[in-house]
Amino acid sequence: MFNKILTRARTMSPWVLHFDCGSCNGCDIEVLACLTPVYDVERFGMINVGNPMHADVFLVTGTVNHRNKKVLRNLYDQIPDPKVVVAIGACGLTGGIFREAYNVVGGVDKIIPVDVYVPGCPAKPEAIIDGVVLGLEKLKK
Amino acid sequence: MKELTYVLIFLPFIASLTCFFKIPSQVRSFMILTTGCILIVSSLLLIPYVPFAFTPQILFGLGVHDLIRVPDFILMFAILYFGFKHRSLLVIVPAVLQIVLVVWFEIIISSGMIEGQQMFRSVTQAFYCDNLSLIMVLIISIIGSIICFQAIPYMKNHEEHLKLSTSKQPRFFFVMLFFLGVMNGLVLSNDMIVIHFFLAATTLCSFLLIGHDGNKEAIRNSVRALWMNNLGCLAFTVAMMMIYHNLGSTDVQQIIRTPPGTGLSFLALALLCFASFTKSAQFPMQSWLIGAMVAPTPVSALLHSSTMVKVGVYLVLRLAPAMHGSFLSQCIALFGAFTFLAAAGLAVGQSNGKKVLAYSTISNLGLIFACAGLNTPESITAAILLIIFHAITKALLFLCVGTIEQHIESRDIEDMRGLYSKMPLTALITVMGVVMMIMPPFGLLLGKWMAMEAAARNIFVIILAAIGSALTAMYWARWAGTLMSDPFAGKFKLEKQPVVTWAALLSLCAGAGILSIAVPWLYTGLFTPSMSLNYVPPYTLNDGVLENSYGIFAAFPLCLIAVMGFLQSILAVRGATKARICAPYLSGIQTAEHRVFMGPMNQLVKAEAGNYYLSNIFGEKKLTIWINLAAGVLLTLIVGGAL
Amino acid sequence: MFEMTPTIMRNFIGKRATRRYPYVVRPAFENARGVIYNDIRSCTFCGVCAAKCPSQCITVDKKAATWSCNPSACVYCGVCAESCLSGSLQQKCDYRKPVQEKEVIFLRGEINNNHNIPMAMKNE
Amino acid sequence: MTTSQGIIMILAGLASGPLLGGLIAGLDRILTARFQSRIGPPLLQPFYDVIKLFGKEKMVVNVWQAFCANAYMTAASISVVLFFLRSDLLLILFIQAVGAVFLVVGAFSSTSPYSQAGAHRELLQILCYEPLLIFVVVGIYLLTGSFKIESVYAWNQPVLLKLPFMFVVLSFVLTIKLRKSPFDLSTSHHAHQELVKGLLTDYSGSFLALTEIAHWYETVLVLGLCSLFWTTNPVGAILLVGLTYFLEIWIDNVSARLNWRWMLGYGWAMGVSLSLVNLVWLYAR
Amino acid sequence: MIEHVVSISLENVVGETAKMKVEGYRFVTLSCVEIDETTVDILYHFDKDFQLKHLRLTAPKDSPVPSISPVYFAAFLVENEIQDLFGIRFQGLAIDYDRTLYLEEEVKKTPFCKYVVIKTKPPL
């Protein structure tokens, strides 16, 4: 009974931490655009908390480089379980167009486990919403 | 009863004289411990006898007044001597004036005795003890003794730290114990001449204690204390003479019984208040108490909690009935409330722990003065509560700061950051002390509550008190938070302290807690009788709930809830020890090392978080002059209003 | 002080700007740049798309007659579809859906045969 | 008040925070969304949030956070219960202040500068609103002759008519207490500020949930104080509270966050002067 | 095409830039190109009334270049960048990131040089 309520609460209230991990801002502003009136993800209880300690869903955009991979790891560690990681955009998935550049490590999944991949360059807000919803499947288990 | 009174007054004198001579330190410590214990026991034994009054038998054909005359002059000349020694005109002039006045006064009295014997005889009882005096005696004897106990390890440590060749402890403990006797004498006497003697004695004692370390700063501050307090004594002398002129008596009880406005000059009362303000270090005479911080911490503890500064509030509370309903009384309320606010403001701007404590003392005394000035039954109750709980809590905090200071070699709040991980128990006790200063259900807040309800009729007083109270919460909470500011890593290890220190800290802490729970019974047992003569009991008590027509304070139920809440929260802490310990949020660039982040140029930077002292608003340098000015204006108002 | 009032009051009374996305899906713009689709039957495996792709996410093996694309690295610029000589490579207007596992599109055809075996292989 | 009534009131007070406060928070979010031309979350969203937070992994920076969160919550709930028991207003304020102080100490116990700076700002906020609350209560006392809430209910006309300026002062406090713009200095609902989430930065999981519930209690308390200004008629009280809350959300949406200097200066100047005017007016009558 | 180029040498870098400042030029940026194993080409770009003017410095890699950040404070950023990417040292930087502006230890080599570069600390 309690578990049922808890599961429902979890899926109804995914608090989002967005970290720009070396993105070109394209996916970033699309993530922010999700919060704004036209897409309004607060309908699903999603709010941007800006602080790993409060977050449930970790939205990562952009390529990982040698400096920000530590930041990424740190932030991931500070999110309390259960958590979902959503990698956004071609860069977040593989490094995208930059993956051969010297300071690029690659996709987000090289550093932390990723649950959902949202392709696109930049990913559309609709795709990001879909991605988070898909990620919530993990919380239902 | 008489014997107990003599023990309370004279035992410290005798013990102090023994201390003065070179005796092995173990013997001295033993002496201090026994004296303290005897003082505590006898003060407790005194409770059933109250109220009482008596005059001792004539000794060698001399009355109390005659007995006191010679030491009184000795004291005044001693002050004069120190004035010359430190070449301070500010000491010399009032001292000379005082001697002249006292001589003149003696001549008047003597002549009065020749003309009509009954005039002097109007001092019926030399010693008088009602509940107010009893409360003071209990505070002095118990808290004073505990401070003396704690001073034993403290001074040993202190002198080791200073690497003194010859110990100055004999002199130190001589003055400390002497001080206790003097204080007991002061609160038990009923004759203003005797009180004058004891006042002068406290002045000298505090001078000696502040200057104990003998360095330049100590000397300068001690001289300042001397001249300021001596000025108060002078005011007292003048007031005494005026009262004698008005009433033909120096009997305190008679002064109180004189209805306000009949025969008694308000100017005399105003001067007495001025004397009290100097003793209690109210603005603009606060600097001596702030300067007293250079002394070893037990001295500060003694001065702040149970002795020196309490003399002032005691005197004003004593005299409060005589001012009932007068303009003077209103002015005192305003002055007190202003001090409460101003000192709290200055405390906000301080990072020096002892200075914060000092300003907080001044601030609390201001509130007590405000209560005395409001002069309603509720406010007098509040004042007494504040005196008791302030004494205990402040003594506790000073002893804590002293202990901390000897460990971390700093008294700055910034250096106490995360003290919890170094000295867990001391830090917790300090936090408890802070909590007792500002939170219900503890007695100090109960007093504040009563004071505010009593002050609500006086718009200006309540405005000042409300803002002051918020400022108070601010600087205390900041301090408590700073102490706790550290991550908890596993189990903590108790720090090592002498048994006496632990005993002193824990007993004060427990005492404040238990007394807070016992407030309702304290109220029926001690306060109501203490004011029954002049005031109606303001509250009714049922089931530990204090109530009157306009307020309810559920003292006992609140204590119960607080204890339950505390236990529940402690359980939560125990539960949280199993939780994952995580690094604090540092924007994602924290490193494995605590509080360190990877800064620019790949350098490790320690994230610091200093407290806000808001020095451009609450800075000491900036504010003091304005506050002194305002206080000066208010004082003029008091004296001028009395004219 | 309250200059924003007319605007928020208009918002309060007026129609919401929100598109109720998963429940109401707005049709994509006709030339929106979405998923890459290769009709492998008409693909000639010329390799122009692979050469032109700025993200280098297409690999074509002419001998084995395979065409594969890593959609995770694709930047949806549409250069490949524009430059496709045979017209087999097209860009649809739907965006690619999020997935829980990364995929690689791997298509095999035969140069002179209409028969083909399209298959998606999961990789990584 | 009989014992059984008392028990009912205690239970009502305890329940009001998590239920009423949560609903108010939900309504608040919907209204805010409407003002921004959005649809907003479901009404029960705050409950989902809190339940979810209780289900998160326990994580602390300093174990004393657990203590402080609990103490904050306890103090907040006691103050609401005392309010329901129609107790002494000043006492309620003091107990409410205990909660606030514990919240601050909890924030201090983490070494993150964000948390610490947030704690300092919260202290400054306390510094700003505590005196104003006391002025409001004193105004009520001067009018009704008592600090007890009972006497306010016994008063024969709405207090608002006699203390209009005090109500303005109270709404000032309300803005601070509800953490609304322009005073969301120490923490804000969406963490879009220079201090991230201010003094709540390092709380997480169930401890964050506790502070959230305590915040609901506080909301109930301050709105209860508002309702005291119209006690003669429950409809009037609800209307007054509803209108005030609506105005709060409106102000939240039409103003930027200001800094604490402005808050202290403006708050005290306005609070003291309005209180003085109102109290002197009362006094003079 | 680039016009208005003045060639300068290591000795008069600071002097020439100071002259530009006196003439009221706005500092735009530096561009660095590797020429061969030992030398790089640094272009100092300045702008006045939409007219660009350039100073061209051909500097050896292993000797430090005097920094112009005391003259134009804004140059510190780009000089640090060149320090990171080319391994050339600038002497007298207003804020010296010591080759950590962009790169972590994982990128050991100077990425924009095809040839190995000796990391040198500027002589103090």
Next chain:
Amino acid sequence: MSKTIIPFGPQHPVLPEPVHLKLTLEDEVITEAIPAFGFVHRGLEKLAEIRDFHQMIYVVERICGICSMIHAMCYCQGIEELMGIEVPPRARFLRVIWSELHRIHSHLLWLGLFADSFGFESLFMQCWKIREKILDIDEATTGNRIIISVCVIGGMRKDISPEHVNWILSELKDVEREIKRLETTIMTDYTVMKRTVGKGVLTGKQAYELGLVGPTLRASGIAQDMRMLGYAAFNEINFEPVVETDGDCYARCKVRFRETLQSIDLIRQAIAKLPEGELAVKAKGRPEGEVISRVEQPRGEVFYYIKANGKKNLERLRVRTPTFANVPALLAMLPGMWLSDVPVIVLSIDPCISCTER
């Protein structure tokens, strides 16, 4: 005086992008601010060595997602100059239209973020709500919302159809009306003024000596706008740079706000004058030589230095983005300000860190 050291960023809710500022505070007054970069550095200038010069268009577009089209335009201009290509007039006007659309969306985005930095959430929402309309125009005309990839060497890839023209004009009318509604809020609201007026003041001389560009420079009273160079079709339409003189955050806000309206006007002009004709000329051969190309981005002058040696790959591509030039302004403005002003001041230069670090 107690000291506070705050690591501001790289992950911080008011900074949309990872940049780190080590702030040293006394009480809440900043005494020192040192930035740290490198959280977005990818090294894409180096990609010029492995991608050919056509493919590099799509790489430079992704230097920054917000002003991507203008990056591409600047790059293409440079290569076109090297190869001596004359861009057809229609393409030049289309470049104006799309670059101004980008400017509007970037400025609206910035206005929203700026509002967010001083805690004005509903203004943020409002700005972003308006911005969606511009993105719709982008998506309808080019097929992508943000990175529109329309520039190629020699002209444009996409065209605006006549049906779209009318629709764009009506949408722009809506946008203009909505923006004008916000004018009083941004220009005269008490709380907004309180947070922006007098914060981060730079005099014209200071700004010029720090080498600032774009609205940050123009807010200090210096009329410098690369559009005055007349690239694309700017020499054929009526253009006056927007200048304010106060040099504080409020002035910067005003400049950007007025530029938003100006851009709408520029688009209208360009659409009115839009000539018929071919979209692009074929780029033949390989570029050779050195060239500098400058255009005005929403954030200011972007500077491309291209060195080619007749091969498929460029020898050196150097990009100096406007934020790179504006960062020193931060160091000059922050000390002495309050912690609460940090987001406002940092955002007032409209930082684009992915531009800065590439």
